[in-house]
Amino acid sequence: MIRLDAVGKTFRGRDGVPVEALRDVSLDVAAGEFVAIVGASGCGKSTLLRMVAGLVAASTGTVALDGEAVAGPRAETAMVFQAPTLLPWADVLRNVTFPLRLMRRAGAGTEEKARALLDVAGLAGFESKLPRELSGGMQQRVAICRALVQEPRVLLADEPFGALDALTREEMSLELLRLWAARRMAVLFVTHSIPEAVLLADRVVVMSPRPGRVADVVEVGLPRPRSFDQEASDEFHRCARRIRDRIFGERAARAA
Numbered sequence: 001m002i003r004l005d006a007v008g009k010t011f012r013g014r015d016g017v018p019v020e021a022l023r024d025v026s027l028d029v030a031a032g033e034f035v036a037i038v039g040a041s042g043c044g045k046s047t048l049l050r051m052v053a054g055l056v057a058a059s060t061g062t063v064a065l066d067g068e069a070v071a072g073p074r075a076e077t078a079m080v081f082q083a084p085t086l087l088p089w090a091d092v093l094r095n096v097t098f099p100l101r102l103m104r105r106a107g108a109g110t111e112e113k114a115r116a117l118l119d120v121a122g123l124a125g126f127e128s129k130l131p132r133e134l135s136g137g138m139q140q141r142v143a144i145c146r147a148l149v150q151e152p153r154v155l156l157a158d159e160p161f162g163a164l165d166a167l168t169r170e171e172m173s174l175e176l177l178r179l180w181a182a183r184r185m186a187v188l189f190v191t192h193s194i195p196e197a198v199l200l201a202d203r204v205v206v207m208s209p210r211p212g213r214v215a216d217v218v219e220v221g222l223p224r225p226r227s228f229d230q231e232a233s234d235e236f237h238r239c240a241r242r243i244r245d246r247i248f249g250e251r252a253a254r255a256a
Contacts (some may be wrong), residue, residue: 001186002029002052002154006212007061009047021047023211025061031153036197038243039215040209045190048212049156052188053079065154073116075103078147079156082149082163084139086131092118093127096145103150110149115199117145120182121175137168141175148179155180161196170228173199177226194247198239199226216246217233 009022021045029035037045050056051063054072063070065077078099096114100106115126118124122143131139140160145153159174160167173196180187189199197204198220206216221235230236 001029004062011060020211034187036201043207044212074154078152080160082159084143162245
């Protein structure tokens, strides 16, 4: 479904010196697959996501969705950022329905669809609340519902739980898995947390330090549905150890 073929990205730095963020990245993501991306800060994880979203153009190589080159934002692709970026003057229901109204796709069933998503996300009864009346975790749930109301075939998540406390982060991880299980869209999920990546993903892509390349792809064999009880399993520890060893091995190799 998603294909990156020998993708590279070079930015021009503030001093005019080119900065190579990504080099020769090739990756396929199947429909309905959950893929996590991990790696050191600055390895191009967010840049990669923005290229798939059509927000940033590749310098070399191609990014394609269903065999068609991605040349800009597409209706079947939705993105969730680390900050919820909700409209502060709009209530929860209007925040969730905003993308459909913006694209002039709102119809008779729009509010019903939004309410159903909010119910699945544990936010039934909060439809008329303003963002400032919600906790950080609740605001991020609203942001996820806002992305899913478009019924995207691809969900891109750029460290969506990075600003949350540990307990809320765990709760949101399970919430996302429930929503994904109900919708089964392809997911590319960027995170700095190895346990989070193993808990959520079918595969974990390990990126090398800048310029970012695919250093390893780790298959996660944990059965679904997932729970935090699985963190004690041998499979969980095997995956986490391989990812950790590869990240730190890449760092050591670069330092040498």
